[in-house]
Amino acid sequence: MSRTDRTAPRLWSIAALCTALTVASLTTLHAQAKPTIGQFLSPGFPLQLVSARDVDRIAWLAYEEGHRNVYTAAGPSFRPVRLTRFTDDDGIVLTDLSISADGRTVTFIRGSAPNRDGWVADPASNPTGSERAIWAARTDGTGAWRVGEGAPPALSPDGRTAIFAKDGQIYRYDITTRAAAAAAAQAAQKPWIRLWGRNGNPVWSPDGSKVALVSDRVDHSFIAVYDVKTRKVTYLAPSVDRDVSPTWSPDSKRVAFIRRPGLPFGQQAHGGTGSLGNPAGPGAARGGRAGESSDSRPGLMRATFTGGYVLSFWVADATTGEGREFWHHDPADSAFAAIRSIRWAGDHVVFQAEPGEWIRAYAVSVEKGGAPTELSPGEGMLETSAFSRDGQTLFYGSNVGDIDRRHVWKVGTGGGTATQITRGDEIELAPAPLASGQGVAVLTASATRPLSIGIVPSNGGATRVIYPTLRADFPTAAHVVPENVVLKAEDGLEFHNQLFLPKDYKPGERRPAIIFVHGGPIRQMLLGYHYMDFYHISYAANQWLANQGYVVLSVNYRLGVGYGKSFRMAPNSGARGNAEYRDVLAAGKYLQSRSDVDPQRVGIWGLSYGGVLTAQALARNSDIFAAGVDMAGVHLWGNSLAPNDMSYQSSAIATVDKWTSPVLLWHGDDDRNVQFSQTTGLVQLLRAHKVPFELIVLPDDTHETLIHERWIYTFDRIQDFLTRNLWKRKASTEP
Numbered sequence: 174m175s176r177t178d179r180t181a182p183r184l185w186s187i188a189a190l191c192t193a194l195t196v197a198s199l200t201t202l203h204a205q206a207k208p209t210i211g212q213f214l215s216p217g218f219p220l221q222l223v224s225a226r227d228v229d230r231i232a233w234l235a236y237e238e239g240h241r242n243v244y245t246a247a248g249p250s251f252r253p254v255r256l257t258r259f260t261d262d263d264g265i266v267l268t269d270l271s272i273s274a275d276g277r278t279v280t281f282i283r284g285s286a287p288n289r290d291g292w293v294a295d296p297a298s299n300p301t302g303s304e305r306a307i308w309a310a311r312t313d314g315t316g317a318w319r320v321g322e323g324a325p326p327a328l329s330p331d332g333r334t335a336i337f338a339k340d341g342q343i344y345r346y347d348i349t350t351r352a353a354a355a356a357a358a359q360a361a362q363k364p365w366i367r368l369w370g371r372n373g374n375p376v377w378s379p380d381g382s383k384v385a386l387v388s389d390r391v392d393h394s395f396i397a398v399y400d401v402k403t404r405k406v407t408y409l410a411p412s413v414d415r416d417v418s419p420t421w422s423p424d425s426k427r428v429a430f431i432r433r434p435g436l437p438f439g440q441q442a443h444g445g446t447g448s449l450g451n452p453a454g455p456g457a458a459r460g461g462r463a464g465e466s467s468d469s470r471p472g473l474m475r476a477t478f479t480g481g482y483v484l485s486f487w488v489a490d491a492t493t494g495e496g497r498e499f500w501h502h503d504p505a506d507s508a509f510a511a512i513r514s515i516r517w518a519g520d521h522v523v524f525q526a527e528p529g530e531w532i533r534a535y536a537v538s539v540e541k542g543g544a545p546t547e548l549s550p551g552e553g554m555l556e557t558s559a560f561s562r563d564g565q566t567l568f569y570g571s572n573v574g575d576i577d578r579r580h581v582w583k584v585g586t587g588g589g590t591a592t593q594i595t596r597g598d599e600i601e602l603a604p605a606p607l608a609s610g611q612g613v614a615v616l617t618a619s620a621t622r623p624l625s626i627g628i629v630p631s632n633g634g635a636t637r638v639i640y641p642t643l644r645a646d647f648p649t650a651a652h653v654v655p656e657n658v659v660l661k662a663e664d665g666l667e668f669h670n671q672l673f674l675p676k677d678y679k680p681g682e683r684r685p686a687i688i689f690v691h692g693g694p695i696r697q698m699l700l701g702y703h704y705m706d707f708y709h710i711s712y713a714a715n716q717w718l719a720n721q722g723y724v725v726l727s728v729n730y731r732l733g734v735g736y737g738k739s740f741r742m743a744p745n746s747g748a749r750g751n752a753e754y755r756d757v758l759a760a761g762k763y764l765q766s767r768s769d770v771d772p773q774r775v776g777i778w779g780l781s782y783g784g785v786l787t788a789q790a791l792a793r794n795s796d797i798f799a800a801g802v803d804m805a806g807v808h809l810w811g812n813s814l815a816p817n818d819m820s821y822q823s824s825a826i827a828t829v830d831k832w833t834s835p836v837l838l839w840h841g842d843d844d845r846n847v848q849f850s851q852t853t854g855l856v857q858l859l860r861a862h863k864v865p866f867e868l869i870v871l872p873d874d875t876h877e878t879l880i881h882e883r884w885i886y887t888f889d890r891i892q893d894f895l896t897r898n899l900w901k902r903k904a905s906t907e908p
Contacts, residue, residue: 207651207720207721208646208648208651208717208720210713210714210717210884210885210888210889210892211885212646212647212648213647213648213651213713213714213716213717214238214710214713214881214884214885215238215644215646215647216623216641216643216644216647217235217236217237217640217641218235218236218237218623218624218641218706218709219233219234219235219244219616219624219625219626219640219641220233220234220235220236220267220706221233221234221268221270222603222605222614222615222616222626223270223271223272223279223605224272224559224605224606224607224608224614225272225273225274225275225276225608226274226330226562226608227274227275227276227562227608228247228275228276228608229247229248229249229607229608229609229611229612230245230246230247230248230272230276230312231245231246231247231251231272231605231607231614231626232244232245232246232256232270232272232279232312233245233270233626233640234267234268234270234281235640235641236706236881237641238262238881239261239262239263239264239880239881239882240259240260240261240262241259241265241266241267242255242256242257242258242259242267243255243256243257243267243270243279243281243310243317244256244640245279245312246626246639246640247276247312248607248609248611248612251628251637251639252639253626253639253640254312254314256279256310256311256312256314256317257308257310257317258317259283262880262881262882263296263297263299263880264294264295264296264297264874264878264879264880265283265284265285265297265303265879266283266284266285266294266879267281267282267283268281268282268285268325269281269282269325269326271326271327271328272312272328273328273329273330273331273332274330274331274332275331275332276312277311277312277313277332278309278310278311278312278328278332278333278348279309279310279312280307280308280309280310280320280326280328280335280348281307281308281310282305282306282307282308282323282324282325282326283305283306283308283319284303284304284305284306285303285305285875285879286305286845287305288843288845289845292843293305294843294845294873294874294875294879295843295873296841296843296871296873296874296875296878296879296880297873297880298872298873304322305322305323305324306319306320306321306322306323307319307320307321307322307323307326307335307337307346308320309335309348316351318351320335320346320348321346323335323337323339323344323346324337324338324339325337326346327375327376327377327384328377329377329381330377330379330380330381331381332348333347333348333349334346334347334348335348336365336366336375336377336384337375338372338373338374338375341370341371341372341373341389342364342366342367342368342372343364343365343366343367343372343373343375343384343386343399344364344365345365366384366386366399366406368388368397368406369388369390370388370389370390370391370394370395371388371389372386372387372388372389372397373386373387373389374386374387374417374419376419376420376421377421378421378425378491379421379423379424379425380425381401382400382401382402382425383398383399383400383401383425383491384398384399384401385397385398385399385419385421385428385491386399386419387416387417387419388408391436392413392435392436392437393412393413393414393415393435393436394414394415394416394417395408395409395411395416396408396409396416396417396419396428396430396489397409398428398491398494407491407492407493407494408494409428409430409487409489409490409491409494409496410487410489410494410495410496410497411494412432412435413435414432414433414434414435415432415433415434415435415436416430416431416432416433416487417430417431417433417514418430418431418513418514418515420515420516420517420522421491421517422517422539423517423519423563423564425491426490426491426492427488427489427490427491427539428488428489428491429486429487429488429499429515429517429522429539430486430487430488430489430515431484431485431486431487431512431514431515432484432485432486432487432498433483433484434477434478434483477504478501480501480504481504482501482502482503482504482510483502483504483510484501484502484509484510484512485498485500485501485502486498486499486500486501486515486522486537487499488539499537499538499539499540499541499542500537500542500543500545506528508526508527508528508529509526509528509545511526511527512524512525512526513525516560517539517564518536518560518564518565518567518586519563519564519565519586519587520538520539520540520586520587521536521537521538521539521546521586521587522536522537522539523535523536523548523560523567523586524536524537525555526545527738529738530552530737530738530739531551531552531553531554531555531737531738532554532555532556533547533548533549533550533554533555534547534548534549534555534558534567534569534584535547535548536548536586536587536588538587546587546588548567548584548585548586548588548591549567549569549571549573549582549584549591550573550591551571551573551574551591552573552574552576553571553572553573553574553575553576553735554571554572554734554735554737555569555570555571556569556570556571556572556579556602556734557569557570557579557602557603557604558570558604559604559605559606560586560606561606561610562606562608562610564586565585565586565587566583566584566585566586566606567583567584567585567586568581568582568583568594568604568606568613569581569582569583569584569604570582570601570602570603570604570615572697572735573593574593575596576669576735576736577657577669577671577697577699577700577735578598578599578600578699578700578701579600579601579602579699579704580593580594580595580596580600580601580602581593581594581595581601581602581604581613581615581629582594583631592633593633594613594629594630594631594632594633594634595615595617595629595633595636598619598620598700599617599618599619599622599636599701600617600618600619600699600700600701600702600704601615601616601617601627601629601636602615602616602617602704603615603616603704606631607628607631610631611630611631612628612629612630612631613628613629613630613631614626614627614628614629615627615628615629615636616704617636617638618701618702618703618704619701619702620652620653620654620655620700620701620702621649621652621654622638622643622649622701622702623641623643623702623709623713624702624703624704624709625638625639625640625641626638626639626640627639648720651676651716651720652716652720653673653674653675653676653716653719653720654700655671655672655673655700655715655727656671656672656674657669657670657671657672657700658670658671658672658726658763660756660759660760660763661759662731662755662756662758662759663755663758663759664752664755666731666740666743666755666756668728668729668730668731668736668740668756668759669729669736670726670727670728670729670760671698671699671700671715671726671727671729672724672725672726673715673716673718673719673724673725673726673727674719674724674769675719675720675721675722675723675724676719676720677722678769682769683768683769683770683771683904683905684722684723684724684769684770684771684774685722685723685724685770685771685774685775685776685895685899685900685902686723686724686725686726686764686767686770686771686774686775686776687718687723687724687725687726687775687776687777687778687895687899688725688726688727688728688757688760688761688764688775688776688777688778688790688798689711689715689725689726689727689728689777689778689779689783690728690730690757690777690778690779690782690783690786690787691708691711691727691728691729691733691779691782691783692707692779692780692781692782692783692784693732693733693781693782694730694732694733694753694782695732695733695734695741696708696733696734697729697733697734697735697736698712698727698729699712706877707780707877710884711780712727714888714891715727717888718895721892722900723895723899723900724764724767724769724770726760726763726764728756728757728760730753730756730757730786731743731746731752731753731756732746732747732753732782747810747823748810748811748819748820748823748824749819749820749823750819750823751789751823753786754786754789754790754793757777757786757789757790758790758793758794758797761775761777761790761794761797761798762797765797771904771905772905773799773902773903773904773905774799774899774900774902774904774905775797775798775799775899776798776799776800776801776802776895776898776899777790777791777798777800777801777802778801778802778803778804778891779802779803779804779806780804780805780806780839780876780877781804781805781806781846781847781876782806782807783804783806784803784804784805784806784807784847785806785807785808785825786806787801787802787803787804787806787836788801788803788806788808788825788836788855789825791803791825791832791834791836792825792826792827792828792829792831792832793825793828793831795831795832795833795834798834799834799898799899799902800834800835800836800837800894800895800898800899800902801834801835801836801837802836802837802839802891802894802895803836803837803838803839804838804839804840805839805840805841805844805846805847805851805852805876805877806825806847806851806852807824807847807851808824808825808826808851808852808854808855809821809824809825809826809851809854810823810824825855826854826855826858829858829859829862829864830862832859832862832864833864834864834898835864835865835866835867835894835898836859836864836865836866836867837866837867837868837869837890837891837894838852838855838856838866838867838868838869839868839869839871839887840852840869840870840871841870841871841872841873841874841875841876841878842870842871842872842873842874843873843874843875844874844875844876845875845876846876847876856868867890867894869887869890871883
């Protein structure tokens with residue numbers, strides 16, 4: 174009891190007595206030994222999965238308690254073999270994994286992309302600094318080596334050469350041996366392909382004899398083809414337009430590409446190509462406007478081709494450069510004008526578009542053109558995809574028929590009936606087809622099993638999990654299966670949530686509750702472990718919190734993916750009115766209404782956009798949200814402090830005078846997504862308004878800490894904060 178309780182009259186009400194006994198029993202329960210957050214976060218987490226073109230071999234990146242390494246496995250046994258030996262929790266990331274066609278060589282990047290000041294992330298504060306370098310490894314396990322500094326490389330089909338763009342030119346490394354790599358590092362001081370303009374996105378022909386690239390000339394761009402043997406450069410059907418997204422025919426003789434209007438009178442745009450990926454999915458949220466035509470940007474002159482269309486597909490001979498158009502979008506259908514990239518598969522080019530509510534795959538015949546053929550029908554979005562070796566089959570991950578999970582489907586690239594090859598209560602996505610055609614490697618998870626690597630028969634069947642091996646102390650039995658709960662905001666919009674109920678709940682108890690709000694906001698939390706690194710961690714943390722005794726609700730608020738275009742592009746959101754907060758508010762009120770939740774002990778936590786919504790919840794509704802953990806949130810949209818400005822009214826600081834609930838703030842000062850000043854400014858306001866706050870600042874760390882030990886420290890601090898401000902908070906005496 175508090176001091177106030179001890180001086181109160183001794184004639185307590187029955188309700189107050191029951192409440193006190195309940196709090197006492199819950200406090201005892203909370204103090205009992207339970208699995209630690211470290212145990213929940215102990216499994217290895219696969220990050221990127223690739224397969225070789227000509228042999229049944231796969232490779233993946235893995236995060237294992239802060240150790241980042243490359244693994245491989247070959248059929249038929251698919252026994253995992255670790256190829257690298259990075260054994261420090263130093264925050265140095267691995268990205269951009271590639272595997273050669275013969276499966277003998279992999280390349281990857283070690284080190285983050287530079288921030289706006291040109292600094293590679295150095296979260297461990299190494300006084301010698303950090304670098305971004307290309308590495309290579311042999312898949313026979315004989316070793317890995319540093320090749321040299323560089324950007325994400327394009328690996329030649331034979332695995333002997335890695336090329337990359339730097340300062341607008343194309344550079345080359347020989348990676349056949351360590352000695353060759355050292356010699357190549359010296360030779361790579363000069364460009365391998367040097368052309369006027371800014372040149373990038375090199376793409377090898379399937380036979381390795383040529384390289385196609387985009388040569389950006391400011392108001393127009395060309396597709397250039399470089400012949401490795403003759404060192405001759407051929408421009409493909411050069412024009413005044415902007416050509417992007419080169420993709421090779423299977424026989425290496427032709428290149429297809431996207432053409433958009435050039436920019437008149439000195440206007441500038443930033444071109445790009447991307448890959449066959451989700452234009453509104455996780456990668457797009459971070460990838461900016463690569464490949465977007467200038468005609469969609471306000472203030473620029475709208476240029477069109479004759480006939481009103483602004484996008485066309487072309488194909489050209491890689492030797493002569495002669496080309497022709499084989500498709501353009503219907504001027505009345507702007508959705509197809511937004512296509513960012515194409516891939517040649519079989520006799521077609523395949524791409525993604527969103528003419529209706531759902532992102533789907535489409536195909537156009539290179540020879541015949543014609544209307545696009547829809548490949549992935551159904552009420553759900555296509556998110557990840559890959560092609561069979563012969564290009565005749567598209568494998569893709571989708572939530573069609575299971576809106577809060579993912580499953581793998583396949584369909585012919587020329588059209589036909591799509592077939593679901595995985596189903597059930599687990600999650601499968603990111604297919605990597607095997608060369609033999611007998612199976613598909615996938616990322617797979619469940620409500621109680623962390624993300625794993627699995628092998629699925631191409632025609633469907635049971636998934637064989639090959640990685641990771643769970644430690645004996647991994648708390649599988651401590652997990653709960655979250656329930657899907659659909660709620661409705663005050664404006665009538667419905668949204669999905671995952672509810673985690675503690676296993677040790679006893680009838681009549683009223684537990685503290687916590688809302689989790691994801692970032693992005695272009696994300697979707699699932700009924701199982703997530704495929705993105707932070708959300709994999711946060712799902713484990715929500716399981717851990719439920720095991721600690723909290724009722725946990727993960728909220729898929731409007732603006733997220735998975736529920737259609739209208740949901741993702743909801744009006745009056747963000748700085749234009751913050752309508753998405755209505756969903757968070759409805760979720761908070763829902764928890765308060767539950768008989769197993771104490772309405773006075775509801776908290777909230779989230780990172781990035783989740784931090785935005787956490788701060789807004791505390792600033793606007795401290796009457797509902799008793800405490801919160803705001804991790805790297807945005808607290809002022811834009812730069813305006815004018816009280817009548819909509820962006821200011823949509824910001825958390827607009828109602829900071831109503832903020833009374835305690836908050837734990839968390840931020841790394843090398844955040845490349847949210848300016849650190851968003852937390853600096855908020856702290857000054859909280860001090861001025863005497864709002865209780867606690868602070869975790871991570872020098873040299875990024876938007877999500879890159880060091881595993883800091884995750885453990887962070888969640889230990891969160892546990893302590895929630896224990897003091899939620900668990901031990903005076904319980905409600907209402908029945």
